[in-house]
Amino acid sequence: MSKIKQYHLHKENPEKLQFGVYDLETYLENSGTHALKAHSHSYYQIIWIQNTGGTHYIDFNGYPVKENSLFFINKNQIHYFDAEARHKGVLIHFNDSLFRPTDLDIFLKYQVFNNYERPSYCLKEASLTLINSYIDLINLELNNENAFGYQEVIRSLVKSLLVILERVHNKENTSDVGLNHPYTNQYIQFKELIEEYYNQNYKLAEYASILNISTKTLTTITKTMANTSPAALIAERIILETKRLLAFTSLKVNEVGYKLGFDDVSYFVKYFKRHMNQSPTEYRNLLEKTTNK
Numbered sequence: 272m273s274k275i276k277q278y279h280l281h282k283e284n285p286e287k288l289q290f291g292v293y294d295l296e297t298y299l300e301n302s303g304t305h306a307l308k309a310h311s312h313s314y315y316q317i318i319w320i321q322n323t324g325g326t327h328y329i330d331f332n333g334y335p336v337k338e339n340s341l342f343f344i345n346k347n348q349i350h351y352f353d354a355e356a357r358h359k360g361v362l363i364h365f366n367d368s369l370f371r372p373t374d375l376d377i378f379l380k381y382q383v384f385n386n387y388e389r390p391s392y393c394l395k396e397a398s399l400t401l402i403n404s405y406i407d408l409i410n411l412e413l414n415n416e417n418a419f420g421y422q423e424v425i426r427s428l429v430k431s432l433l434v435i436l437e438r439v440h441n442k443e444n445t446s447d448v449g450l451n452h453p454y455t456n457q458y459i460q461f462k463e464l465i466e467e468y469y470n471q472n473y474k475l476a477e478y479a480s481i482l483n484i485s486t487k488t489l490t491t492i493t494k495t496m497a498n499t500s501p502a503a504l505i506a507e508r509i510i511l512e513t514k515r516l517l518a519f520t521s522l523k524v525n526e527v528g529y530k531l532g533f534d535d536v537s538y539f540v541k542y543f544k545r546h547m548n549q550s551p552t553e554y555r556n557l558l559e560k561t562t563n564k
Contacts, residue, residue: 289366316344317363325356339394458496472532
């Protein structure tokens with residue numbers, strides 16, 4: 272059914288530390304062609320590409336690689352590396368289970384992994400020393416696997432690194448809206464709910480009810496935080512998943528619609544066409560022609 276491969280981290284060994292850090296150049300050499308083909312992960316990935324050159328592809332968009340580019344790949348996002356590029360840098364993998372449940376909302380479910388419009392940014396010179404120091408400490412502790420508190424130290428260091436990266440992200444963001452904004456927690460919760468329920472045909476009022484706020488307040492939150500409506504954010508996620516399923520699975524159009532919570536296939540086709548100016552079949556056919564050139 273699926274035309275792409277999904278990779279997992281220690282799926283057969285859940286007792287292992289759900290984390291890994293790698294030299295990017297070596298990792299790509301060892302991966303062969305796997306990393307060059309569209310694929311997804313059931314875990315989070317941070318890619319720090321330190322040299323300029325090539326393009327990184329995430330969910331149908333190509334992002335030019337500049338010096339010290341950071342890419343944040345969320346679970347189930349589809350991405351692949353440029354076959355012509357010779358990347359140098361650092362690659363970090365981790366699962367939800369690396370952290371305790373109380374840590375997840377703060378350190379995993381924030382904006383850098385939920386920003387589909389801007390999944391990358393460039394580190395500036397002032398941040399490099401600090402971030403390198405955390406990675407050095409992590410690598411140092413990875414050699415102490417049998418030492419007391421090993422996993423706790425790794426967990427704390429990774430958590431701290433994520434906080435630093437989020438600070439840098441907000442500092443470099445030209446918007447005044449950041450993690451300290453009063454709406455931040457509710458906005459992040461809403462994005463999480465979209466991720467959980469986008470394929471269940473939830474109405475806006477149902478999302479607002481779960482958040483225990485009115486639809487008017489929810490609209491104010493998304494307008495403030497993302498300059499768009501909550502309905503637009505929901506539609507954006509549905510359309511993204513539709514494009515993924517059309518491009519990377521052999522599901523028929525009606526099966527794609529059912530998978531995304533549409534009982535009426537004709538309405539699903541109209542919905543997609545309204546947002547993409549073409550039908551699902553036209554989109555798939557054009558994609559296949561472009562790919563086979």
